Amino acid sequence: MKATLDGRELTLAQPTLSAAIEAAATAAQEQGRIVIEVAIDGCPLDRSVLDAPNMSSMAGEHVAMTSADPLSLVRVTLFDAADAMEGSREEHEACAAMIHKGEVGQAMAALAQLLATWQAVREAIVHGGLAVGQPLETFLAPGCLVERTEALSRCLDSLKRAVGDDDLSTVADILEDDLHAEAGLWAETLRQIAGAMRED
Numbered sequence: 001m002k003a004t005l006d007g008r009e010l011t012l013a014q015p016t017l018s019a020a021i022e023a024a025a026t027a028a029q030e031q032g033r034i035v036i037e038v039a040i041d042g043c044p045l046d047r048s049v050l051d052a053p054n055m056s057s058m059a060g061e062h063v064a065m066t067s068a069d070p071l072s073l074v075r076v077t078l079f080d081a082a083d084a085m086e087g088s089r090e091e092h093e094a095c096a097a098m099i100h101k102g103e104v105g106q107a108m109a110a111l112a113q114l115l116a117t118w119q120a121v122r123e124a125i126v127h128g129g130l131a132v133g134q135p136l137e138t139f140l141a142p143g144c145l146v147e148r149t150e151a152l153s154r155c156l157d158s159l160k161r162a163v164g165d166d167d168l169s170t171v172a173d174i175l176e177d178d179l180h181a182e183a184g185l186w187a188e189t190l191r192q193i194a195g196a197m198r199e200d
Contacts, residue, residue: 003063005035017063024065033067034131040064074128074136075194081124082190088117089183096176099168111163111171114179118156121186132197139196140189148189152182 003010003020010023017040024035038045040061091114098107125145129135137145155178162170 001061001063003065005065006067007064020063020065024067028067031067032069034070034073035065036068036073037066038063039066070131070133071197074131075197077124077128078136078190078194078197081121082187082194084117085121085183085187085190088114089180091117092175092180092183096172099172099175104168107168111175114175115156118152121190124190136193139193145189145193148185152186155179155182 001012001015001020003012003023005024005027008027010020010027012019012023017038021035021038024038028035040063042062042064091110095107095110095114098104098110125136129137155174159171159174159179162168162174
């Protein structure tokens with residue numbers, strides 16, 4: 001079994017995937033980097049495999065791992081999330097329009113996608129902070145991210161209540177007014193964080 005990190009061969013304690021990942025993580029950490037991809041014989045592994053790597057021997061296989069600077073990786077992720085937020089503004093309006101037209105089934109499917117986008121933003125904030133070793137709120141004015149997060153939570157709580165009450169009119173209002181505005185504000189906030197990290 002051969003294991004490499006960014007093309008450099010690693011010395012393994014055992015010829016297993018878990019040992020290869022551990023060795024790569026250690027080597028990357030020593031360089032202030034993190035492992036972002038693991039591939040076996042050219043095929044990238046999905047997250048489920050990485051969460052529980054194989055402990056058995058893998059003789060004859062090449063485990064190639066790639067690392068990245070966490071700050072650069074998080075910046076790119078935040079800019080992508082900001083673009084997704086900006087693009088979702090039209091999607092919020094479209095979802096509300098479906099409700100107004102009585103296309104409830106389609107609207108609920110669209111709503112699920114929008115909520116997934118919001119969840120992805122939340123994960124970008126949490127995991128981004130873990131990756132760079134400090135909360136992302138430290139890249140903004142004190143209290144700014146907390147304020148933005150609390151405002152979003154209030155909107156989502158109101159949306160959840162309206163959906164639970166089958167109050168579609170209120171759902172539409174929240175989508176085209178409150179969450180539409182929040183999406184724009186979050187796009188701006190994410191870009192501010194990424195910009196501050198670039199200057200750091």
